[in-house]
Amino acid sequence: MARRSRARETALQLLYRQDLNPAGNLESAGEFIEERLEDQALRDFCWKLFTGALEWRNVIDTRIEEVAANWSLRRMAPTDRNVLRLGAYELLYTDTPNRVVIDESLELAKKFGNAQSSQFVNGILDQLMPTLTDESPDAPTQAM
Known part of the structure; x- marks a missing residue:
């Protein structure tokens, strides 16, 4: 496993734990x-x-729900929801190339989610990607 992939996996586990x-x-x-x-x-x-994903969670959650047709965050599997939060944070607030973020998010969804998780995550993050690169982020709101 790539070094940064292991760090992302650990961050996902923490987000999942914090979510629950x-x-x-x-x-x-x-x-x-x-x-x-x-x-x-x-x-x-x-x-x-x-x-970062915790700090910006409210902004990230709003954006995810805007593009997730017929899905609210509370209806999503906790693993998928947190893979999306992590991926959206990395797309929005880091300099990691978008394709790397998408690929890493898909691997996390495959490893920790169900059979449809990677397709679901891919669909949402693909819709977020142009929005995230064209807009400036809003001010953070505390999610903790």
């Missing part, structure tokens, strides 16, 4: 990262993805 247990603390998230990633640069990358 919003009262969880960030200190335990830091410990989780340290247990799974040896390289400090990867830890920093993972932390940035996790905290």
